[in-house]
Amino acid sequence: MRLIHRLFAISILFITACSPASDTIHETRFMMGTLIEFTIHDAGQEQALSAIEAAGSEIQRIENLFTIYGEGSNPVRLFNQSPPGIMQKLPTEVATLLETALEVEKRSGHAFSPTLGALNRLWGFSQAEAPALPPSDEKISTLSKASLACLQHGSEGSFSRNSPLCELDFGAIAKGYAIERGMETLQSHGINHAIINAGGDIKVIGTHGDRPWKIGIRHPRNSGEVITTIEAAGEISIVTSGDYERYFNHQGRRYHHILDPQSGMPASKAQSATIISSSATLADAWSTALFVMGREGLPLIGKMGMNAILVDDNGDIHYSKKCRIPLAALTLGSYAPYIRYEN
Numbered sequence: 001m002r003l004i005h006r007l008f009a010i011s012i013l014f015i016t017a018c019s020p021a022s023d024t025i026h027e028t029r030f031m032m033g034t035l036i037e038f039t040i041h042d043a044g045q046e047q048a049l050s051a052i053e054a055a056g057s058e059i060q061r062i063e064n065l066f067t068i069y070g071e072g073s074n075p076v077r078l079f080n081q082s083p084p085g086i087m088q089k090l091p092t093e094v095a096t097l098l099e100t101a102l103e104v105e106k107r108s109g110h111a112f113s114p115t116l117g118a119l120n121r122l123w124g125f126s127q128a129e130a131p132a133l134p135p136s137d138e139k140i141s142t143l144s145k146a147s148l149a150c151l152q153h154g155s156e157g158s159f160s161r162n163s164p165l166c167e168l169d170f171g172a173i174a175k176g177y178a179i180e181r182g183m184e185t186l187q188s189h190g191i192n193h194a195i196i197n198a199g200g201d202i203k204v205i206g207t208h209g210d211r212p213w214k215i216g217i218r219h220p221r222n223s224g225e226v227i228t229t230i231e232a233a234g235e236i237s238i239v240t241s242g243d244y245e246r247y248f249n250h251q252g253r254r255y256h257h258i259l260d261p262q263s264g265m266p267a268s269k270a271q272s273a274t275i276i277s278s279s280a281t282l283a284d285a286w287s288t289a290l291f292v293m294g295r296e297g298l299p300l301i302g303k304m305g306m307n308a309i310l311v312d313d314n315g316d317i318h319y320s321k322k323c324r325i326p327l328a329a330l331t332l333g334s335y336a337p338y339i340r341y342e343n
């Protein structure tokens with residue numbers, strides 16, 4: 001069921017993202033629990049395929065480094081099993097992403113939190129078997145209390161957890177980081193025009209020939225419809241968090257995978273939140289944060305220089321202030337970051 005939802009979401013983006021031209025190469029891999037689609041324009045076939053191979057390996061490396069699911073060990077799972085109160089030195093890459101995540105947590109007033117591992121596992125949306133019932137109120141309350149602001153930051157990438165229930169989970173930021181690094185890998189192989197689409201987390205560089213890339217933002221309720229199309233050229237990331245891919249209905253209520261850290265319950269102020277930023281890592285983290293904050297989060301996103309499209313709990317569509325001004329002129333020659341909305 002979950003996979004079907006994801007495939008459907010991707011096919012919508014695929015149709016609207018670009019009309020394949022003969023000098024456009026597509027490849028798809030299943031990683032990070034979703035289909036990752038690489039689209040490369042204006043490069044030789046051999047060069048494009050070896051670049052995609054390298055970018056795929058990089059994304060897989062990042063999944064292996066950060067995931068808290070599946071077999072095997074990694075620094076994040078080791079940290080989650082470490083004795084409370086004792087500082088643990090994390091590898092630089094993990095500590096750096098954790099510091100970014102903690103900064104988003106602070107700025108978003110705890111709408112986003114990288115320490116919801118135990119709570120997320122309790123809900124079970126990322127496990128192989130999709131859940132059908134909510135957990136007990138008592139367990140939700142215990143874990144949400146134990147998960148909030150539960151880390152101590154030591155020196156040089158060291159952290160300790162203050163309770164055995166405090167567990168890291170990079171689920172709302174690692175995919176953005178992975179496509180960021182995946183795109184860097186494509187660029188290091190000489191690719192200048194590409195899209196990486198990881199199930200709705202999108203990063204583009206360059207253009208699609210003499211046109212910008214076109215990205216459709218799907219309607220959170222009317223599958224097959226888009227709420228807007230974004231034309232993007234240059235280095236732009238467009239990341240959407242929505243309640244329509246991993247969810248179940250119980251007694252007339254929708255339960256989905258983006259939790260409000262304060263209550264431990266699925267956040268209820270939005271149906272989807274899209275962030276447009278040059279950084280895919282920040283776009284991923286902030287799309288989750290904005291989803292939790294709802295309309296009141298929009299001014300903060302604008303203040304930080306990012307753009308947002310929010311579909312609120314009533315289904316009304318809001319654009320951050322900056323977003324409402326469509327950029328008029330195309331400056332494709334310079335590949336200056338460029339976005340334009342077609343409503």
Ligand code: ADP
Nearest residue numbers: 111112113114120171172241257258259261288
């Ligand atoms: P997706 O993974 O569908 O792209 P998100 O980027 O919004 O969506 O990430 C949701 C995942 O992040 C959840 O599956 C869970 O692991 C974790 N998560 C849920 N709620 C939060 C939150 N408020 N802050 C940070 N991470 C969260």
Ligand code: MG
Nearest residue numbers: 172284285288
């Ligand atoms: Mg996210």
